[in-house]
Amino acid sequence: xxxxxxxxxxxxxxxxxxxxxxxxxxxxxxxxxxxxxxxxxxxxxxxxxxxxxxxxxxxxxxxxxxxxxxxxxxxxxxxxxxxxxxxxxxxxxxxxxxxxxxxxxxxxxxxxxxxxxxxxxxxxxxxxxxxxxxxxxxxxxxxxxxxxxxxxxxxxxxxxxxxxxxxxxxxxxxxxxxxxxxxxxxxxxxxxxxxxxxxxxxxxxxxxxxxxxxxxxxxxxxxxxxx
Numbered sequence: 001x002x003x004x005x006x007x008x009x010x011x012x013x014x015x016x017x018x019x020x021x022x023x024x025x026x027x028x029x030x031x032x033x034x035x036x037x038x039x040x041x042x043x044x045x046x047x048x049x050x051x052x053x054x055x056x057x058x059x060x061x062x063x064x065x066x067x068x069x070x071x072x073x074x075x076x077x078x079x080x081x082x083x084x085x086x087x088x089x090x091x092x093x094x095x096x097x098x099x100x101x102x103x104x105x106x107x108x109x110x111x112x113x114x115x116x117x118x119x120x121x122x123x124x125x126x127x128x129x130x131x132x133x134x135x136x137x138x139x140x141x142x143x144x145x146x147x148x149x150x151x152x153x154x155x156x157x158x159x160x161x162x163x164x165x166x167x168x169x170x171x172x173x174x175x176x177x178x179x180x181x182x183x184x185x186x187x188x189x190x191x192x193x194x195x196x197x198x199x200x201x202x203x204x205x206x207x208x209x210x211x212x213x214x215x216x217x218x219x220x221x222x223x224x225x226x227x
Contacts, residue, residue, distance in 0.1 A: 110216075158170070
């Protein structure tokens with residue numbers, strides 16, 4: 001009888017040991033994420049930014065360099081794939097100190113919302129002082145490009161609902177026909193663009209709402225990659 005009880009206690013102790021936190025340390029290590037052999041949609045741009053041979057082809061060296069950048073920036077999964085998230089982060093890092101270093105957005109004494117389609121960035125400046133951004137954005141896709149040139153914020157609707165696309169457009173600030181700055185709930189980091197609007201992350205759209213006013217000026221230039 002005592003022998004049976006001792007065996008029962010041993011079984012219970014074994015079960016408890018398995019459940020203890022320290023036991024996780026003995027678990028098999030997680031499988032490593034493999035380095036991507038596939039060229040990404042922003043392969044040339046990413047290679048150029050990393051000062052690699054910009055041939056648009058993925059190599060083992062390319063993957064290692066891209067993956068190192070992704071790990072440093074905490075982009076997951078860090079597979080070395082040259083996708084929209086990685087490229088967008090590179091554009092933002094390059095522009096943070098002075099987004100208008102190339103002087104492509106006209107400097108005026110009044111507020112100007114600058115929309116750089118080529119880098120998919122937007123910011124607001126007054127004179128040479130940046131008062132908002134730069135922040136990443138998503139502009140119009142092929143066939144629905146965001147219109148370039150000078151525009152004016154002519155209507156603002158905080159809780160707008162699109163009767164054309166049947167979707168919400170929070171913090172909408174219209175500047176050219178049906179094209180507006182507004183928030184989107186999904187990711188802006190896609191290879192396919194918007195239907196013409198300047199899509200922003202919710203926090204950025206909310207902040208921009210507090211910066212721009214009706215009749216403020218908007219200047220759009222460049223061309224979204226892939227359009």
